[in-house]
Amino acid sequence: MTSLSRRKFIYVGAASTGAVLLKGCLGNPPEPTTSQATPDAAPAANIPPEQAPEVSTIKLGFLPIVESAPLIVAKEKGFFAKYGITDVEVSKQANWGAARDNVEIGSAAGGVDGGQWQMPMPYLISEGLITKNNVKIPMYVLAMLNTQGNGIAIAEKQAGKNIGLDMSKAKDYIVGLQKGGTPFRAAYTFPRANQDLWIRYWLAAGGINPDSDVSLLTVPAAQTVANMKTGSMDGFSTGDPWPARIAKDKIGFLAALTAQIWPYHPEEYLAIRADWVDKNPKATKALLKGVMEAQQWCDKLENRAELAAILAKAAYFNVPAAVLEPTLKGEYQMGDGKPEIKDFEKAVLYWKSPRGSVSYPYQSLDLWFITESVRWGFLPPEYLNTAKTLIGKVNREDLWKEAAQEAGIPAADIPANTSRGVEKFFDGKEFNPDNPKAYLDSLAIKKA
C-alpha cells in the first residue's frame, strides 16, 4: 500500500482545525478538561446488574468544531455518568494528526481510547494506512455524531467570480487560473477525509478536476487563514462555526454549505479502539447511551443557545458563545451577494433528519466513503470488492442497536436496515449502495 504510506501523511501532523486558525487557543499535547458535570446533571439511571459497565473511565478526543458537541454535552450534562461511566475525560486534540497519534498510543500511554473522527479515518487506522510503520490498529465505528454543519469558505479576493454551489459557472475562470500559472488553492485540515472529499465532490460536480485544475493541500489552519487574508490561499473547508466566521469577519465568503452539496450527509463519527471495546462491551454500550441522550438534547432548537454556552467554555472551544450560536441555529451569512441562509434544517443535526436516524452508523454510508476513496485513488479499486467484509469488521451498528434497545429508544428510531438506501447529491448524481460501481461509472471526473 505504497500510495498511502505514512510519508504522504507527514503534513498531517501540521494540520490544524479552524479554531486554531482563528483563535490560536489550542494546546499540544491536548489539554485535559477539568469541567465537572453541571449542577442540573442527569440523575443516575437504574442500571440492571447485567448492564453494569466493566469500567467507569475512558479518554475520548475531540476537536473544537460542532461535530464534537454530543461528547461534550454527554460529559457536561451528566449523560455518561447517568449510565455508570462516571469518569470520562474529554480531551481537546490539537489537530487530526495528533488525534491519530494519540489513539495509536492509547490512554494508558497518555493518548486516547477513541473519540471524534472524520471518515474514513477509523478505517485507515484499522488498515494501518495512516499509522506509524503501517501498524494496523483495529477500531470500531460506533455512532455517527452529526450530519451537516460544515462549509467551504472562499477568500474575499475571489468574490464576484460566480463561485458558489454550482461551480460550472466558475469553471472557465478556475481553469484559467491554472493555465495562467496561479492555480486556485484550497486547503483542508486532513487529507483523504470528509473535508477533502467535500471539496473534491463540489469541484468535480462543476466540471473542475480537483487533481489537475486546482491545487488542493493540507495546510496548517492558522497559515490557511493568514494566507486567505493576504490572498495567497483561495479556499478552506472545515466544520462550523469557522467557515461562517470567515465570512462574518470579511476574510471571505461561503461558497457552499455541505448541507447544500448532500443534504443530511454523513459527517463525523464516534469510534473507539477495538481492543477497548472488546474488553469493555457493556461500558461501550453505556457510553453509547450517554451519547444518544446527548444527541437528542443537542438536536432541539430550543437547546442550541445553551449548547453554544457549553461549547464556548475554556476547556472546549474557548470562544464567546455568540461566535457559536448563529450557525447552530442554521443562520449563515454567505457573503459575495448570496442571500443569508436562515434554515434550521441546514444546520448541524445530531439525532434525526428527514432521512432517518443521524446517530445510527449506517453501513451504506461507510461504503460511500470507501467508494469515494476509490474514486480519487486514495484506496485501490480492490477495496470495492472487499468493502463489505471490512465494513462488517469496523462498523459496529450491532452495538448501537443493543444500546438503543437497552436505553428504551422507541423502535421507530432504531433503523431496521444497515442501508440508508439511495443517496442523492445536489448535482443529480445518485449513490446506490447496492451498486457502488454504477455510481463510479456515472461520474465524469475521477481517478479510478
Ligand code: CA
Ligand atoms: Ca467535519
